Amino acid sequence: METFTSYDGTELAFRTVGDGPPLLVLPGGPGRAAAYLGDLGDLAATRTLILPDTRGTGASATPADPGTFRVDRLVDDVEALRRHLGLERVDLLGHSAGGGLALLYAAEHPDRLTGLVLVTPSLTAVGAASDLGAEQVIAARAAEPWHAEAVAAYRKVKSARTFAEAAPHRMAFEPLMYGRWDDAARAHAAADPAQRSLAVSEHYYAGYTPDTERLRRQLGALPCPVLLLAGELDPWPTPAAVAAAAPLFPDVTIAVQPGGGHYPWLDDPAAFAATVEGFLRRTATTGAPAQGSR
Template sequence: MEFFTSYDGLALAFRTLGDGPPLLCLPGGPGRAAEYLGDLGGLSAHRTLILPDTRGTGASAMPPDLASCRVDLLVADVEALRCHLGLDRVDLLGHSAGGSLAMLYAAAHPDRLDSLTLVTPSFAAVGLPSGNGAEEVIAARAAEPWHTEAVTAHGHMMAANTFAEAASYRFAFEPLMYGRWDDAARAHAAADPTQRSLPVSEHYYRDYTPDSQGLRRRLQALRCPVLLLAGEVDLWPTAKSASDAAPLFSNATLAIQPGAGHYPWLDDPQAFTATVAGFLARPVPVSGGW
C-alpha cells in the first residue's frame, strides 16, 4: 500500500498491481474500498492497475468534514493522485459510482485523459437514469432459486432512505447483481460490509445537483476514446440505460457483455479482459486528435 497527500492535506491510499502501462481505476460502492476490484479479471496482465481507496474508505484517512466525500469534490483527489504519480495524461477506468466520478473528472480535465473506460457506471453524476427496464431484467431471471427472496430484498432496498437502512437487505438482494450466483459471487458479496464505509456512502451524492446540460456538453466534446461496458443482466445500469447514455460521448464504443451483471470481470473474466484490453490497445492519438 502506498500513500499520497491530497489537496487538503488528507493522507489517501492506493496500491498498484500488475504490469504494463498504468490504468487508474476508480472504485464504486459508493464508499467501497478498491479491494473488491481484485485484479479486474486478469486485466493486470495487460496493465499496471492503480487502485485508490476513496477518502474515508479502506486505508485512506477519514476526512474531518464528510462533505468532502461528495462525488464532484472527489475530482480533486483524482487529480492529486495523477500529479503524485507524475503522469501527464492517464487512462482512466471507473466502476459503478466510480464511473460517475470518472465522468466528472473527464469533464473537468479533458486534457489529462488518453482514454475513459466506464464499467457498469452510474449515470447519477450527469442526471441520467440507470434503471430503465430493470423490472424486465428482474422478471427474466424468475427461474433462479434465489429469485423470490432477492426480489423481496430489492423492494426493501428501494424503499430505504439511507445506505444504513438498506444494509441488512443487501446480501439477500445481491444475486440480482451477478450473472452467476456461484461461490465466487457469494464470497465477493459477503465481503461488502467489511469493505464499505457507510458514512462515505451516505455523503457521496448528498447535496449534489448535476449541471446536466454543462456536463453533457463537456462530455460530448471529449476527444479521447470512451468505452462504455454494461452487463446484459445488470440492474444499475441496465443495458438499456447504458445504450441510452452512449450518445453522451462523440467517440464511444458500447459493449454489452452477455450474461454479465454489475461485476462483469467476475462473471466472465476472459470476455471482460478481452474487451477492455482490446480497447486500451488502440493506437495512441497523435497531433492532438484521432
C-alpha cells in the same frame, strides 16, 4: 500500499497491481474500498492497475469534513493522484459509482485523459437514469431459486432513504447483481460490509445536484474515446440505460458482456479483459481515437 497527500492534506492510499501501461481505476460502492476490484480478472496481465481507496475507505485517512466525500469534490483527489504519479495523460476506468466520478473528472480535466472506460457505471452524477428496463432484466431471471427473495429485497433497497436503511437487505438482494450466484459471487458479496464505509456512502451524493446542461456540453466535447461496458444481466445500470447514455459522448463504443452482471470481471474474466484491453490498445500508444459505435 502507497500513499499520497491530496489537496486538503488528507493522506490517501493506493496500490498497484499487474504489469504494463498504467490504468487508473476508480472504485464504486459508493464508499467501498478498492479491494473488491481484485485485479479485474485477467486485466492485470496487460495493465498496471492503480487502485486508490476513496478517502474514508480502506487504508485512506478519514478527513474531518464529511462534505469532502461528495462525488464532485472527489474529482480533486483523482487529479491529486494523477499529479503524484507524474502522468501527463492517463487511461481512466471507473466502476459503478466510480464511473460517475470518472465522468465528472473527464468533464473537468478532458485534456488529461487518453481513454475513458466506464464499467457498469452509475449515471446519477450526470442526472441520467440507471434503471431503464430493470424490471424486465430482473424478470428474465425468474427461474433462479433465489429470485423471489432477491426481488423482495430489491424493492426494499430501492425504497430505502439511506444506505444504512438498505444495508440489512443487501445480501438477499445481491444475487441480482451477479451473472452467476456461485461461491465466488457469494464471497465477493459477503465482503462488502467490511469493505464499505457507510459514512462515505451516505455523503457521496448528499447535497449534490448535477448541472446536467453544463455536463452534457463538456462531455459532448470530450476529445478522448469512451468505452461503455454493460453486463447483460445487470439491473443497475441496465444495458438499456448504458445505451441511452451513449449520445453524451462524441466517440463512444458500447459493449454488453453476455451473461455479465454488475461485476463482469467475475462472471467472465477473459471476456472482460479482452474487451477493455482491446479498446485501450487502440488509444494508449498514440492517443488516436478508437472507432466508435453506438
